[in-house]
Amino acid sequence: MSAYFDISRHVGNTPLIRLNRLSELTGCEILAKAEFMNPGGSVKDRAALGIILAAEKSGQLQPGGTIIEGTAGNTGIGLSVIGAARGYRTVIVIPETQSPEKLQLLRALGAEVLPVPEKPYRDPNNYNKIAQRLAIEKGYFWANQFDNTANRQAHFETTGPEIWKQTNGSVTAFVASVGSGGTLAGTGLYLKERNPHVLCVCADPYGAAMWSWFKNHNLETNDGDSIAEGIGQGRVTANLEGLVADEAYRIEDQKAFTVLQHLRRDEGLFLGLSSGINIAAAARLARERGPGQIITTILCDSGHKYISKLSNFEWIAANGLKSDLPLESVF
Numbered sequence: 001m002s003a004y005f006d007i008s009r010h011v012g013n014t015p016l017i018r019l020n021r022l023s024e025l026t027g028c029e030i031l032a033k034a035e036f037m038n039p040g041g042s043v044k045d046r047a048a049l050g051i052i053l054a055a056e057k058s059g060q061l062q063p064g065g066t067i068i069e070g071t072a073g074n075t076g077i078g079l080s081v082i083g084a085a086r087g088y089r090t091v092i093v094i095p096e097t098q099s100p101e102k103l104q105l106l107r108a109l110g111a112e113v114l115p116v117p118e119k120p121y122r123d124p125n126n127y128n129k130i131a132q133r134l135a136i137e138k139g140y141f142w143a144n145q146f147d148n149t150a151n152r153q154a155h156f157e158t159t160g161p162e163i164w165k166q167t168n169g170s171v172t173a174f175v176a177s178v179g180s181g182g183t184l185a186g187t188g189l190y191l192k193e194r195n196p197h198v199l200c201v202c203a204d205p206y207g208a209a210m211w212s213w214f215k216n217h218n219l220e221t222n223d224g225d226s227i228a229e230g231i232g233q234g235r236v237t238a239n240l241e242g243l244v245a246d247e248a249y250r251i252e253d254q255k256a257f258t259v260l261q262h263l264r265r266d267e268g269l270f271l272g273l274s275s276g277i278n279i280a281a282a283a284r285l286a287r288e289r290g291p292g293q294i295i296t297t298i299l300c301d302s303g304h305k306y307i308s309k310l311s312n313f314e315w316i317a318a319n320g321l322k323s324d325l326p327l328e329s330v331f
Helices: 020-026 044-058 074-085 100-108 127-138 150-157 159-166 182-194 210-216 253-267 273-289 303-310 313-318
Strands: 016-018 029-034 066-070 089-095 112-116 173-177 199-205 247-251 294-299
Touching (some): 020 253, 029 273, 044 150, 074 100, 089 100, 112 127, 173 273, 182 199, 253 273, 253 303, 303 313
Parallel strands (some): 089 112, 173 199, 173 294
8 A cells, every 4th residue: 555644745756857958058967856846845845844843852853842043934834834734833034135926925824924124143133043943932943044053964865865876977077056054065975975176166156154154264245235035144154164166156146147047038947136147156056067968957946936036027127137148158
């Protein structure tokens, strides 16, 4: 008899999709994990599940308990979906600058949503620090995605092995942007354990500090800003500790947006801007290192959570973006 499970058992095992046009332009195989096919719609479902399972095992999360997290949205969505399936309530502290679709979805999933002004991490009213204080005051379980290494371990145990298996061990590089750092670190460390020659590559938006960290070993980057949501880190989180990236790229929003336009029109993929940043970095690596590589990356989430922005002509114009640039301009 077949076994059936709730949705928490259906996180991961996402397809690895060939990006045809970029693969043809570069002479490489550019392959991307379709993480929007997870139950909560993003790569963050993996971290959410890993954090919940580890907390259950340690006793930090008890039946009927409440999970609280500071998040740009996707981790909160993952915690809400998986938490509901396992009997938990969720409280999400989120910067009010995030897309309205994320806030609406979180509320629709039953989460208590607390939008707060966006503040840097050093500020005591940073959304993550507010979540930490509320956890102490209310007795909630604080997921702490940035410094809870169950996040990284989830990718070490799932994303990395999946990519290795799906490429029959022929993968030559893994490219990912950094939010909490769990995806890049966990996946990269696993692949390097299997083959030390696999390149681990950071894709960083402007205004974030990981490019500076991996290239110059400092966090002293002040070079602009990005409209990408959910990525862009200014500190070395616990999930990133010990990771050495072989390469790091700074990716402009326009290049990421151009990638998104072509994937939507030519390949039927409707994605968020963080996916565009990952793919633009993968394309740059392919062009710089030459043909024959098998480069893998992450399609973090779909574009459905950003329709009010990425599909809004007024918003596009206000942010100085162009929708008609050739794909070759991303190199």
